[in-house]
Amino acid sequence: xxxxxxxxxxxxxxxxxxxxxxxxxxxxxxxxxxxxxxxxxxxxxxxxxxxxxxxxxxxxxxxxxxxxxxxxxxxxxxxxxxxxxxxxxxxxxxxxxxxxxxxxxxxxxxxxxxxxxxxxxxxxxxxxx
Amino acid sequence: xxxxxxxxxxxxxxxxxxxxxxxxxxxxxxxxxxxxxxxxxxxxxxxxxxxxxxxxxxxxxxxxxxxxxxxxxxxxxxxxxxxxxxxxxxxxxxxxxxxxxxxxxxxxxxxxxxxxxxxxxxxxxxxxxxxxxxxxxxxxxxxxxxxxxxxxxxxxxxxxxxxxxxxxxxxxxxxxxxxxxxxxxxxxxxxxxxxxxxxxxxxxxxxxxxxxxxxxxxxxxxxxxxxxxxxxxxxxxxxxxxxxxxxxxxxxxxxxxxxxxxxxxxxxxxxxxxxxxxxxxxxxxxxxxxxxxxxxxxxxxxxxxxxxxxxxxxxxxxxxxxxxxxxxxxxxxxxxxxxxxxxxxxxxxxxxxxxxxxxxxxxx
Numbered sequence: 001x002x003x004x005x006x007x008x009x010x011x012x013x014x015x016x017x018x019x020x021x022x023x024x025x026x027x028x029x030x031x032x033x034x035x036x037x038x039x040x041x042x043x044x045x046x047x048x049x050x051x052x053x054x055x056x057x058x059x060x061x062x063x064x065x066x067x068x069x070x071x072x073x074x075x076x077x078x079x080x081x082x083x084x085x086x087x088x089x090x091x092x093x094x095x096x097x098x099x100x101x102x103x104x105x106x107x108x109x110x111x112x113x114x115x116x117x118x119x120x121x122x123x124x125x126x127x128x129x
Numbered sequence: 130x131x132x133x134x135x136x137x138x139x140x141x142x143x144x145x146x147x148x149x150x151x152x153x154x155x156x157x158x159x160x161x162x163x164x165x166x167x168x169x170x171x172x173x174x175x176x177x178x179x180x181x182x183x184x185x186x187x188x189x190x191x192x193x194x195x196x197x198x199x200x201x202x203x204x205x206x207x208x209x210x211x212x213x214x215x216x217x218x219x220x221x222x223x224x225x226x227x228x229x230x231x232x233x234x235x236x237x238x239x240x241x242x243x244x245x246x247x248x249x250x251x252x253x254x255x256x257x258x259x260x261x262x263x264x265x266x267x268x269x270x271x272x273x274x275x276x277x278x279x280x281x282x283x284x285x286x287x288x289x290x291x292x293x294x295x296x297x298x299x300x301x302x303x304x305x306x307x308x309x310x311x312x313x314x315x316x317x318x319x320x321x322x323x324x325x326x327x328x329x330x331x332x333x334x335x336x337x338x339x340x341x342x343x344x345x346x347x348x349x350x351x352x353x354x355x356x357x358x359x360x361x362x363x364x365x366x367x368x369x370x371x372x373x374x375x376x377x378x379x380x381x382x383x384x385x386x387x388x389x390x391x392x393x394x395x396x397x398x399x400x401x402x403x404x405x406x407x408x409x410x411x412x413x414x415x416x417x418x419x420x421x422x423x424x425x426x427x428x429x430x431x432x433x434x435x436x437x438x439x440x441x442x443x444x445x446x447x448x449x450x451x452x453x454x455x456x457x458x459x460x461x462x463x464x465x466x467x468x469x470x471x472x473x474x475x476x477x478x479x480x481x482x483x484x485x486x487x488x489x490x491x492x493x
Binding site for chain 2: 037038040041061063064066089092
C-alpha cells in the first residue's frame with residue numbers, strides 16, 4: 001500500500017503539497033514514484049518561473065518512463081531541490097521528505113483548500129485499483 | 130491473468146511488481162531494478178527465465194532438420210554439450226525467433242526459445258519436421274533459472290552438490306552438461322559470468338530459495354533488460370522481428386552463408402546481400418542527461434536512424450540504446466536524438482557492447 005500522509009493535500013495527477021509559511025512545498029506521491037520505478041533524471045523549473053495551475057512544470061524520468069509534473073496551484077517558483085540532480089533516487093526513497101521537488105508562492109493561498117485531502121486521495125487510488 | 134512460472138509465488142513473497150511479458154506474469158523488479166542491475170554486475174543475481182521454452186528435437190535426422198530450419202549451422206556443434214545461438218527465419222529471411230540450440234547427442238538437440246513466439250515456433254518446427262521424421266517436444270515440466278554475476282560460481286559452490294558444482298566448473302563458455310536430472314549451461318543474457326539451469330519444475334522453488342539464502346539477489350525483467358542492453362545483446366521484437374533481416378540486426382555472424390547448405394530464408398538473404406543492405410544495427414550513447422526510448426529517431430550526417438531498444442544504463446549513468454541506422458553511418462559519429470517533446474539531445478554512435486564483465490567498453 002502506498003503511503004498517504006494525513007497532513008498533506010493532493011492532486012488527481014499525483015502531486016502533493018505541504019504548507020511552509022507563505023510558500024507551499026510540492027512533490028510527487030509515493031504511489032507515483034512506486035508506479036514509475038527507479039528515478040534517473042529530474043528536470044525542475046527555474047526559481048522565478050510563473051506556474052499555471054494544471055500545466056506541466058517539471059519532468060521526472062524513471063528507467064521505465066518519463067512523466068510530467070503538473071502545477072498544483074498558480075504561483076511563482078521560489079526554490080527548487082537542487083540535490084535531486086545528483087540523487088534522483090531520493091524521489092523513490094523519500095517522496096514526501098528529501099524528495100520534494102520545488103517550493104511555490106501561490107497567488108491565492110486559499111486555493112490549497114480546493115485540493116484533495118488525504119481521504120479523497122486515498123479514494124482516488126482505490127478507484128484506480 | 131497470464132501464465133505463471135513455478136516461481137510465481139516466490140516473486141510475490143519477495144514483493145515483486147508483476148508485469149505481463151509475452152503472455153506470462155513475470156517480475157519486473159523486487160523494489161529497485163537499478164539495485165538488481167548493480168548486484169549482477171558486482172556480485173550475483175538470480176533470474177526466473179522459466180517463461181522461455183525448452184523444446185526437444187529428437188530423431189536420427191535431428192541434425193539435418195536443424196541445418197534446414199536454422200540460419201546458423203549446427204554442424205558448428207562438434208562436441209556434445211556445445212551451444213549455438215542463431216535465428217529461425219521465414220522464407221523471406223525475416224526473423225521468427227532467436228534461440229539457443231544445445232547439442233546433446235546426434236539424435237537429440239535442445240532448443241531454448243522466447244516466450245512470446247514459442248507457440249508459433251513449435252508449430253513452425255512441426256510443420257517442417259515431417260520430411261525429417263523428427264519429434265518436436267516442448268518441456269513444460271522444466272523450469273529455468275539464470276544465476277549471473279562475478280559471484281555466481283561462488284554461490285553455486287555452496288548451493289549445488291559436489292558433483293554438480295564440479296560439472297559446472299569444467300564447462301567452457303557456451304557449453305552445457307547434465308548433472309543428475311538438471312541441465313546446467315554456461316550461457317546468459319547479462320554480459321557477466323554465470324550459468325543457467327534447467328530443472329524439474331517441482332524442484333525449482335527450493336533451488337531458488339537456496340541461492341537467495343546465499344545472498345544472490347532476485348533480479349527481474351527490468352534489470353535483465355538493462356543488463357542485456359549494456360552487453361549489446363538483441364531482444365526479439367525489438368532488434369529483430371519477422372519484417373527485419375538478421376543481416377540488418379547485427380546478426381550476420383549467426384548466419385552461415387559460406388556453404389551451400391539449403392536453409393529456410395537462405396535465398397532471401399543471398400538476394401539481400403547481392404542487392405546491398407540498406408541499414409545496420411549499432412549503439413547510441415547520450416552525451417548528457419536523458420533516457421533513450423525505443424522508437425525515437427536519431428538524425429546525423431548519415432541521415433535518419435531509429436532506436437530499437439533504449440534505456441538508462443545504470444553502469445554508465447547515461448542513456449543508451451541500440452539503433453538501426455543507414456549502412457554508411459560510422460561509429461563515433463555525433464548525432465541528435467529526438468527527445469519526447471521534440472528537443473534534440475546530443476548523442477554519439479558507438480559499437481556495442483557498452484559494458485561486459487563489469488568493465489565499461491566505450492569511451493564516454
